[in-house]
Amino acid sequence: MPQLAIETSCDDTCAAVLDGPRVLSNVISSQAIHEKYGGVVPEVASRHHLELAVPVVEAALAGAGAGFDDLDSVAVTAGPGLIGALLVGLSTAKAIAAPRRLPLIPTDHLHGHVAANFLEPDPIEPPFLCLIASGGHTMLAGVRDHRGFEVLGETLDDAAGEAIDKAARLLGLGFPGGPALEKLASTGDPGAFDFPVAMSRDPGLGFSFSGLKTALVYLCRDLGEEGTVERAPDLAAGFQAAVVDQLATKVRRALDAEAWPAVALGGGVAANGPLREAVASLCEQRGIPFKQVSRELCTDNAAMIGSAARYSEPLAYPEYLGFDAFATGPRGSR
Amino acid sequence: MRIVGFDTATDDTVVAAMDGDRLVFEESVPPADRRPVHSQALLDLSGRAAEALGGWDEVERIAVGVGPGTFTGIRIGIATAAGLATTTGIPAVGVSTLTALAHSIASRAEAERLMPLVDARRGEVFGCLHDGAGEPLEEPFVCGPEELAERLREGALGGAAPLAAGPGAVRFRDELLRAGFETEPDGSPVHRLDGRPFCELGAAADPVGPETLKPLYLRIPDAQLWLERDGKNGRRTDGPQGG
Numbered sequence: 001m002p003q004l005a006i007e008t009s010c011d012d013t014c015a016a017v018l019d020g021p022r023v024l025s026n027v028i029s030s031q032a033i034h035e036k037y038g039g040v041v042p043e044v045a046s047r048h049h050l051e052l053a054v055p056v057v058e059a060a061l062a063g064a065g066a067g068f069d070d071l072d073s074v075a076v077t078a079g080p081g082l083i084g085a086l087l088v089g090l091s092t093a094k095a096i097a098a099p100r101r102l103p104l105i106p107t108d109h110l111h112g113h114v115a116a117n118f119l120e121p122d123p124i125e126p127p128f129l130c131l132i133a134s135g136g137h138t139m140l141a142g143v144r145d146h147r148g149f150e151v152l153g154e155t156l157d158d159a160a161g162e163a164i165d166k167a168a169r170l171l172g173l174g175f176p177g178g179p180a181l182e183k184l185a186s187t188g189d190p191g192a193f194d195f196p197v198a199m200s201r202d203p204g205l206g207f208s209f210s211g212l213k214t215a216l217v218y219l220c221r222d223l224g225e226e227g228t229v230e231r232a233p234d235l236a237a238g239f240q241a242a243v244v245d246q247l248a249t250k251v252r253r254a255l256d257a258e259a260w261p262a263v264a265l266g267g268g269v270a271a272n273g274p275l276r277e278a279v280a281s282l283c284e285q286r287g288i289p290f291k292q293v294s295r296e297l298c299t300d301n302a303a304m305i306g307s308a309a310r311y312s313e314p315l316a317y318p319e320y321l322g323f324d325a326f327a328t329g330p331r332g333s334r
Numbered sequence: 335m336r337i338v339g340f341d342t343a344t345d346d347t348v349v350a351a352m353d354g355d356r357l358v359f360e361e362s363v364p365p366a367d368r369r370p371v372h373s374q375a376l377l378d379l380s381g382r383a384a385e386a387l388g389g390w391d392e393v394e395r396i397a398v399g400v401g402p403g404t405f406t407g408i409r410i411g412i413a414t415a416a417g418l419a420t421t422t423g424i425p426a427v428g429v430s431t432l433t434a435l436a437h438s439i440a441s442r443a444e445a446e447r448l449m450p451l452v453d454a455r456r457g458e459v460f461g462c463l464h465d466g467a468g469e470p471l472e473e474p475f476v477c478g479p480e481e482l483a484e485r486l487r488e489g490a491l492g493g494a495a496p497l498a499a500g501p502g503a504v505r506f507r508d509e510l511l512r513a514g515f516e517t518e519p520d521g522s523p524v525h526r527l528d529g530r531p532f533c534e535l536g537a538a539a540d541p542v543g544p545e546t547l548k549p550l551y552l553r554i555p556d557a558q559l560w561l562e563r564d565g566k567n568g569r570r571t572d573g574p575q576g577g
């Protein structure tokens with residue numbers, strides 16, 4: 001029986017219908033409005049979620065050729081994320097489930113990024129190492145079973161995607177900055193400027209990107225407005241190389257510490273070509289498989305929430321009526 | 335008509351059910367530790383309201399307060415109403431929280447004109463002048479107590495001073511009294527928002543449907559304000575951006 005999944009933790013309003021690991025529909029309504037703000041504005045995001053939630057759910061059902069009568073459960077992101085945004089999806093999901101006495105499956109957003117790898121086609125089985133990098137999170141997850149993951153390392157300051165967006169803004173590339181920065185970087189020389197090799201001497205698996213951002217701010221200041229425009233390709237290339245290097249270095253170090261039999265990527269930054277190449281070549285050296293989910297399943301989506309929900313605790317009616325969202329989740333194993 | 339009505343635009347979670355003109359359920363849950371409990375309480379209460387009518391299968395309409403009030407509260411209410419409506423097929427309709435409050439006031443006090451006020455934070459109130467029966471006489475507004483006093487002084491609110499009531503009147507009672515508004519002591523039931531008028535107004539509403547579930551924010555997001563005013567990007571935090 002199909003399951004409905006809803007995800008509204010940031011700026012994408014998402015709903016999906018799944019039958020086990022099979023994705024029957026996966027609707028993502030991105031809120032282009034944030035472009036003019038140069039970043040996601042929580043209040044703006046919440047307002048749009050409210051307008052889009054029911055239409056996106058209806059589109060997901062239509063896309064799957066299913067009706068509410070067909071559903072056997074409703075999965076929803078309970079956190080972490082923007083609290084006002086989460087509450088729109090959670091209120092919608094609870095209200096859809098309750099009159100039908102359907103179970104509700106509150107799901108952890110980060111578990112969702114991990115669980116995108118369990119979806120068909122080509123699901124992979126734990127154990128594996130998963131790097132999740134997006135505008136909201138940067139984390140190395142040790143995935144030992146389907147039910148959760150162990151946080152092996154996470155960012156001490158900015159998320160990787162956040163740093164990339166800030167860099168893109170400094171270089172006048174608009175928001176979201178990832179694809180534009182990658183394109184510009186492909187025409188530049190990554191060795192033209194010295195970027196700090198952040199965290200590479202730190203023996204742990206933590207990440208830090210604020211130093212890179214500061215370095216870019218100073219470089220742009222020294223170059224002046226015209227100079228920055230002129231050297232933007234080299235700046236973009238150097239910055240991107242430093243971000244990718246740090247991410248790949250930590251993956252390598254995690255593989256040194258423990259013999260993970262496979263590596264997977266998740267989050268919006270996982271769509272970055274050079275990052276994929278770096279991790280792929282690392283895996284090739286080690287002779288282990290590298291799992292790349294499609295771009296659609298990398299970025300925020302509801303299919304991944306449905307996937308995580310298969311291995312999460314369902315709440316029977318009426319247990320979930322009082323269930324509330326959480327902005328930040330408990331850290332560590334879950 | 336069998337109708338379930340609720341509102342989460344103020345700090346209270348307010349729910350009622352009516353069968354014709356018979357009130358069969360009415361409950362209101364105040365904040366816990368000064369935090370509204372909308373997300374925890376609303377669905378349970380509205381389910382019990384529906385039970386009082388024989389279950390969702392028997393409910394003919396859902397009415398929800400669309401504000402003005404707290405943004406998050408309004409969204410929890412509307413998202414819940416829209417979710418219930420889409421899954422059950424029951425038509426839903428939006429009701430002004432201020433007009434419902436005016437009806438609550440009218441049921442408890444005699445006055446020629448009513449000024450229901452909801453605390454808008456930032457030293458302001460949401461309000462809207464209503465007649466003594468609770469019919470709106472103007473568009474809802476947001477302003478500070480000084481501006482309200484100004485309007486009263488200029489005669490823009492009619493001859494006699496309106497009766498100001500509701501959470502916004504409690505918040506600015508001293509300022510309102512000084513300006514010449516009528517109001518009642520803080521504990522007076524006249525300030526209380528009932529669930530009943532959401533059902534009454536919802537049952538009388540026409541048209542009904544998702545297009546009426548538009549939130550009444552009355553304020554644009556700060557970021558948009560800054561963007562329009564300064565032309566600069568209005569991003570305010572470096573918080574998580576997700577993705």
Ligand SMILES: [Zn+2]
Pocket residue numbers: 109113134136267299300576577
């Ligand atoms: Zn994410």
